[in-house]
Amino acid sequence: MTARGAGSAGTGARSSRARTGSGAAARVGAAERSGAAARVGAAERSGAAARVGAAERSARSSRADVASRQDSDDGGSVPAPAPPGGPGGRRRHLLSIDDLGAEGIATVLRLSDRFVEVARRSIPKVPALRGRTVASVFAESSTRTRLSFETAARRLSADVISFSPAGSSLAKGESLRDTVETVAAMGVDCFVVRHGCAGVPAQVAGWTGASVVNAGDGWHEHPTQALLDCATIRQVLAERDGLAVDDVGVDGFVGLRVAIVGDVAHSRVARSGILALAALGARVTLVAPGSLLPPSLAGWPVEAVTADLDDVLPETDVCYVLRLQTERGAGAFVPSPREYTAGFGLTVRRAALLPDHAMVLHPGPMVRGVEIAAEVADLPRTVVLRQVANGVAVRMAVLFLLLGAEEVTGDA
Amino acid sequence: MPDRPPAPASAPAPWSKTVVIGGGTVVDETGTRQADVLVRDGRVVAVEEGIDIPGGATVLDAGGCLVAPGLVDLHAHLRQPGAEEAETVESGSRAAVLGGFTAVVAMPNTDPPVDSAAVALEVLALGAAALCRVAVAGAITVGRAGERLAPMGELAALGVRLFTDDGAGVQDGGLMRRALDYARGLGVTLAQHCEDRAIAAGGLMHEGDWSARLGLPGVPAAAEEAMVARDIALVAATGAPMHFLHLSCAGSLSLVAAAKAAGMPVTAEVAPHHLALTDAELAAYDPLFKVNPPLRSAGDVAAVRRACATGTVDAVATDHAPHAAHTKEAPLDEAPSGMLGLQTAWPVALAALHRGDPGLGADGETVPALSVADVIGLLSWRPARIAGLDRASGGDQGGPVVAGAPANLCVLDPAHAWTVEARALASRSGNSPWRGRTLTGAVRHTVVAGEPVVIGGEAQR
Known part of the structure; x- marks a missing residue:
């Protein structure tokens, strides 16, 4: 010791x-x-x-x-x-x-x-x-x-x-x-x-x-971030069902449809989050352009990988939005923040595609207007401050x- | 071709005493036979069964062992001048003879680099006092900066036969083309560290399943393959010979196989660690396993072994790369690339290529086994030719073991198992990927210019 x-x-x-x-x-x-x-x-x-x-x-x-x-x-x-x-x-x-x-x-x-x-x-x-x-x-x-x-x-x-x-x-x-x-x-x-x-x-x-x-x-990993994300999801699920959080255990994660959106390749939050959510029984879908996906997903417990966010959102219980790195020029993984927002940003229009009960998480710091619209960031379903509190x-x-x-x- | 001196200045003086290597099996390019070997005045005097031991002779027991031409390493970083904390020509040469090598090619990425006659002469002078022959490779470009040609003619006049910017590839294809044209006129060979820097993009390990899971930036196989492909095209354009250093990926070896099939003057080496270790070694984030090119996938390991069996690979070369301990006890993005190789090359090559030991990287893959003689050939007479150190080129390495030949010999025990421990490593650095592991195959004796510099696994000076 x-x-x-x-x-x-x-x-x-x-x-x-x-x-x-x-x-x-x-x-x-x-x-x-x-x-x-x-x-x-x-x-x-x-x-x-x-x-x-x-x-x-x-x-x-x-x-x-x-x-x-x-x-x-x-x-x-x-x-x-x-x-x-x-x-x-x-x-x-x-x-x-x-x-x-x-x-x-x-x-x-x-x-x-x-x-x-x-x-x-x-x-x-x-x-x-x-x-x-x-x-x-x-x-x-x-x-x-x-x-x-x-x-x-x-x-x-x-x-x-x-x-x-x-x-x-x-x-x-x-x-x-x-x-x-x-x-x-x-x-x-x-x-x-x-x-x-x-x-x-x-x-x-x-x-x-x-x-x-x-x-x-x-x-690589940020395990306590994944744990506080899971704690937040669990709280929201308990409240939605009118139960005390003590009583819900982790059964609510089984079959939970989670979309992780954005820069998975360079995200320790994504790696820990995927492992934690999948371990608890959630079904994880990754949504990202090819340049922001890791070189291999062999052995990763994910159900699907897609570049079509609109297609995924209506079937999503938890939308986890990742931060976009903002390097420019040859170091950039996407042509521009604007093009990224057009394809992968959680805009007001896209947020409306989510089911009513769906929640939005973000590990922070948020770049409003890029990966998440300012209006969406302030919606009640966006539980970023609860993540921090947990x-x-x-x-x-x-x-x-x-x-x-x-x-x-x-x-x- | 301009005149060249017959032998570089580093040739050790012949040893005058008489040595008998008794009871072993002589293995060289001509075949295998039971024979004793009598050595005197730096030369093999007789190779036959039942040699009478002359009075005063040193007798080296070779029972159960293979008596072979000394091993020749095409690729050793001896770190002198500039990084004597990690290795010196002397300590590196001691590691070499303990590994059965009687000659090594010292890589030019020293500080200053070997891009001038002055530095080459310094290393050759250090080599003259070393335990084995030390040949020197020169840089292709000044300062290995990849911007303008180094004075290759001046270096060739000192006996330098191989040129490389190893540690980095020559990124500028136009400059490389010019270098090949110039080298053709000198009769020397360019050797490339194949790594397209833009594609490699600062990766720290092989890009694949493991890098993705470990969250480490990867070097894709394409970084190596792209430069191999480019350089093969340049060889076709220039007709100059080219040697490919430490190839590590299946795709690179396919390209080389195709170039050889087309009759192009290309040769290739692979490193022992790429025969036996995979990217899974990085799972514990130990910088000991950070090396460039990186440890690749199991499929690549199998492909490297297959390429040894099919003749695509001409040599196993160590890429012996000592680094002081504290530099390796750092985050992976700060730790330098490289691992020791001289003292473990023979057992690792034997285990991977001949015995096919399990647990060495290519499990589940079918790879044809090489004969022991073929394994030794990859470590001895074939690299001797690439380095221009073979007898046909005026050198004294690579055999065959016959009367009149220079006595550069090793006595290899294929069955002795030993555990790689710090105190057994002669290098000034300890960064062997095999430390703590048990290897089967050992070097019993090494004879350099008639002098037994290793007896019973112990260096004599």
Whole structure:
């Protein structure tokens, strides 16, 4: 669990943290009066945490193989990462939606509902992660995601270290690995990593003993965005059917017709979203010009791919609009924003093709007038602000599952 | 053709002592036979069964092994001058002889690059003290910038036979055409790193199922194929010979096969990693597996192996590319491309091309197996000819193993299994894609100009 160089101090910290975590978990259960909260404290947490651990183990068996190969070569300068799930060496990460699976996603959604309630309290804070340290390492600019994660960590009473390249050692030429290990040596339990290149969160997971949450890596994945999108869809479905969100589970996703529109090729939001929605049983259709589709869709759980948005909208329950990159000239993937809007923008006319119950999501930041008309962005069915609001609760759930459930699961 | 010196300045002085390589099976282009090999004063003196061991002779046990002409690497990045942190001519040559190579062609993408006689002479001088013969390739364009021709005549006069801007392809087709015309007059061969930069568009791995899933920008096979196609057209236009470096895609090999069938003077090499590793290796985002050309699909791996079996491929060349450890522990978009290859080429080629070991990239594909002799040919006498280091060209490499021949020999154990560990790698860098893995096939001894520089898998200096 400890980063290299942290040594015995880290071990001591771990045992004290384990006690803190246990007490905090008990307090979460005790403070809540409802039975639902008690369920979080016991059954969900144990099931969910175990699930995260298992998923991570299976998803990265090949990575573990690679890691062990690397270690043998480093002449002992890097301690071999403890085997996942091994005694005292459990490391849990959220690098991809695949690390969760359907059951893990459902657990995060249920738990995030509990944390939505926390947010409504006069003091929106629980001591679940007291004594834990979360480091946010954002090597790519992001205000929304970073604030969302840091708010989530603070509401769980974790300490937060914040790090970005501007004015940092990275700007002075220090390597990312050295930077991460330096921060890890300060005693970090979890790195929240955003980077412009795919795979950096996985690399960070290999360099430290801390948990790692992928906060967006290149075109690869942005799992917490997909989770907050699913949480938002679930809320809207529950309200539509007049049910409490607690009671609907994730059955509402089965057969849900989702159209993901726009730049799928360069979208980590799309990759995580497709995996999450498909895992829950939704039927995903991609709508994009050929130049914005990935080079291969082999193995992608999508039902259809089309360039005809008008044809898809009447059969759509959820229209997920992606942001268009606005490079010009030879770097552009479409001739012009105007032509893109004509073919793929969610215009007022097109929005009227959607069924009455359909909702519109967008990961932000929106470019009004390009991928989505300003009028459509302001429609009640467009739930962008709810997505943002759910971000904090979902990230609280993820951090809690990764860091707060150690004693409860019993598999440490 | 202008006069050329008979041998580059890097030829090591012959070793005067007597060596007997006993109990092995001699394999060369002429065939296979049980024989001992007696070496004295840098030359093979006798090749026959039951040679009496002269007093004072060094005896190298070759029981269970193949005694072959030393391997010849057409493609090694020795990093000197400019990146001595990653490799030097000396450390690279040590890795070479431990891998059974008795000669390597040093690539010119050093800093400064080999685009002048001064730099070529520096590398040749370093090579004279190295453990094996070091030939030097020159750059096609000044600074490898792809803008104007490097002084190829000046370099050819020093014995340089291969020219390449490797690390990048010559993007300007007009300039490449002119280079081919000029090279034809010098009697040298141009070697192309085939990569259309605009099509490659900054990709970090092979474009395909894996790049799509991993969210990494891909280099499509078309980036390589387009330049192969262009250059074949230029060979047709100029009549100049052309060597294709590290071909990695099925489409490129089809183009080369067609050009050869049409009688065009083209040759092609493939790298060991393209025989045995696929783009799936990138699944853990480890920059160790970032290489250019990138690791391709399983179908490409099978096609590369088939092209070795059909004769489309003339050589297996390592593209040995050392990089200091810290440069590889970086995000994939910052880490340099390349992997070590000299010490693992023989076992990897043997596993992929002869034994067809499972788990090496082409599972589920049917690929004809090569004989052990054919595998050695791809690593020894065939590349020796392309480099102009064979005896017919006035060189001393590639065999055959007969009395009177220069004693550049390797003794290859096809059955010995070993685990690739950092301490076994002589390179100054550790970026072997095979580290931690067990390979079957080892180099027992290497003899360079009569001197046993590797005995029992240990470098002697």
